[in-house]
Structures are given as structure tokens and as C-alpha cells.
Amino acid sequence: MMSVVIEQALAHVAVIRLNRPAVRNALNQEVRALLAASFEEVGANPDIRCVVLTGGEQVFAAGADIRDLAERSAIDMMLRNTHRLWQAIASCPKPVIAAVNGLALGGGCELAMHADLIIAGEGAAFGQPEVRIGIMPGAGGTQRLTRAVGKFKAMKMVLTGQPVSAREALEMGLASEVVADDKVQARALELAAEIAALPPLAVMQIKEVVLAGQDASLDAALTLERKAFQLLFASQDQKEGMQAFLEKRKPEYKGL
The missing domain is CATH 3.90.226.10 (2-enoyl-CoA Hydratase; Chain A, domain 1)
Structure with a gap:
């Protein structure tokens, strides 16, 4: 066993x-x-x-x-x-x-x-x-x-x-x-x-930034947050999530 x-x-x-x-x-x-x-x-x-x-x-x-x-x-x-x-x-x-x-x-x-x-x-x-x-x-x-x-x-x-x-x-x-x-x-x-059911890339970035920022200065942690936020605009999930919101439909996230 x-x-x-x-x-x-x-x-x-x-x-x-x-x-x-x-x-x-x-x-x-x-x-x-x-x-x-x-x-x-x-x-x-x-x-x-x-x-x-x-x-x-x-x-x-x-x-x-x-x-x-x-x-x-x-x-x-x-x-x-x-x-x-x-x-x-x-x-x-x-x-x-x-x-x-x-x-x-x-x-x-x-x-x-x-x-x-x-x-x-x-x-x-x-x-x-x-x-x-x-x-x-x-x-x-x-x-x-x-x-x-x-x-x-x-x-x-x-x-x-x-x-x-x-x-x-x-x-x-x-x-x-x-x-x-x-x-x-x-x-x-x-x-x-x-x-x-949420966008996997955003979820993983949230976890990474929260944990990395715990022991950083506030300025450094805010920089990590800002860069991760900006990075997510390169994802297909960001486009899908916002478009689904505008079209009032359920989004389909693929982790891309």
C-alpha cells in the first residue's frame, strides 16, 4: 500500500x-x-x-x-x-x-x-x-x-x-x-x-507574487505585482476573459 x-x-x-x-x-x-x-x-x-x-x-x-x-x-x-x-x-x-x-x-x-x-x-x-x-x-x-x-x-x-x-x-x-x-x-x-475553473496563468502568477512578495520590501513586491499584471496581457486567457465579460458569456480558459 x-x-x-x-x-x-x-x-x-x-x-x-x-x-x-x-x-x-x-x-x-x-x-x-x-x-x-x-x-x-x-x-x-x-x-x-x-x-x-x-x-x-x-x-x-x-x-x-x-x-x-x-x-x-x-x-x-x-x-x-x-x-x-x-x-x-x-x-x-x-x-x-x-x-x-x-x-x-x-x-x-x-x-x-x-x-x-x-x-x-x-x-x-x-x-x-x-x-x-x-x-x-x-x-x-x-x-x-x-x-x-x-x-x-x-x-x-x-x-x-x-x-x-x-x-x-x-x-x-x-x-x-x-x-x-x-x-x-x-x-x-x-x-x-x-x-x-479560473485562468491558470493568472492563478499561478497570483500565487508566485504573493509568496515572493512576503519577504521583499513593499516597493520590490509592488514591482513584482506590476510586472506580473502586465505579463498577463500577453495571454490568450486575458483576451478570452475580457471578451466573455463584454459578451456576457461564460469564459473558456485554456491556460495559454
Whole structure:
């Protein structure tokens, strides 16, 4: 049984699903490698316009596989080059929606934060409990979390290891929406279908500019935005979208 599965539930939408329910989708090195390969595959597929990342209806990912880490040395960890596997997810050019049911802890929380939207179930919980086993977050838990929720909320989570509920995550900016647990997967697919129906080049440029501009000065980020805006006027989709608007008809976007 594959630990990571790629499915295509809807036109232009890929679902990447963690598939280790017996260990609550713990992230060992094999899973990280499969996730990286899966994101590289869907990112390069011109037919895919949006990606849903999920662990299923019971649990998202309860963190790293501690059995895989307990006896590792510092050199072992360095030689794993795990950051390159995480980068494959961060570099995916297509919008990624994390559908989070149940626990998203440690590496699971970090994985969700690699997404562009997070749809959480009422019973979901987010946390970075690494400090409680003598380590700290190592895949963005101190950096992406701080950028998402601010210093003081992030500090409380990473210094105490205490999780937050889905509602708390929404209030602090760590989730996009909270829905009933049994509606998470459907809502994520609904949003993915909505995004996939929009012009793919514009969608990818929006994602690229938002992410690149986060750590740039305002002037530099506005320059990125302006150039991307101008570039889209070379696309067929821009002509189609505006013409369809003027003709009061539904546009047909081709990603060209």
C-alpha cells in the first residue's frame, strides 16, 4: 500500500492523500520523499490547475515518525537533506488547499502551512509540540507559523507545545475556513474546482507574487505585482476573459 496516493477526483484537480492511518499519517522519510515526488508530478502536469492535500477524514498528520528519529545523530539528520523534500512542496506552482481533519501536529502542522489555503474541520487541532520531546520545529514551524499568526501567538505555541483548536486557528490566521468535520473534504474540493475553473496563468502568477512578495520590501513586491499584471496581457486567457465579460458569456480558459 502506497503511503502517499495521488487521485484525480475532479477535472483539473489533483488530490494528494497521506495514507498511513495505522500511525496517524506520521511523516517518515519515505513519506516525505513521496510527497516531494507527488508535488513535483502534479506541478509539472499542465492538466492540473489546483491541488488538494489531505490525510483523510480522521487525521491529517500527527507529526514526525518518532521511531524513525529517536536514535539519529546530528550528521544523520544533516545528510537526509529533508529541506529539499519540503522545498518541492513549497515550490509547487499550482494553488494547494490543505483539507485538515483531526490532528495536524509537528510536521503535520508544518505540512499544512505549506498550503495556500487551509480548510479545517471543527474537530481539527494544530500544534508544534516538538519542545516536549527535546527538539524544536525543523520544517518551518518557527518561521511560517510566525509569519502566519504573529510573534506572540507563535511563541506560545512553539514554547509550550500546546495545540490550538480549529476555531482558534481561524481567529489567529492559521486557517482559511472552518467547517463541520464531515464537510471538510467536500469543501476543499469545491474550492479547488472553483479555482481550477479560473485562468491558470493568472492563478499561478497570483500565487508566485504573493509568496515572493512576503519577504521583499513593499516597493520590490509592488514591482513584482506590476510586472506580473502586465505579463498577463500577453495571454490568450486575458483576451478570452475580457471578451466573455463584454459578451456576457461564460469564459473558456485554456491556460495559454
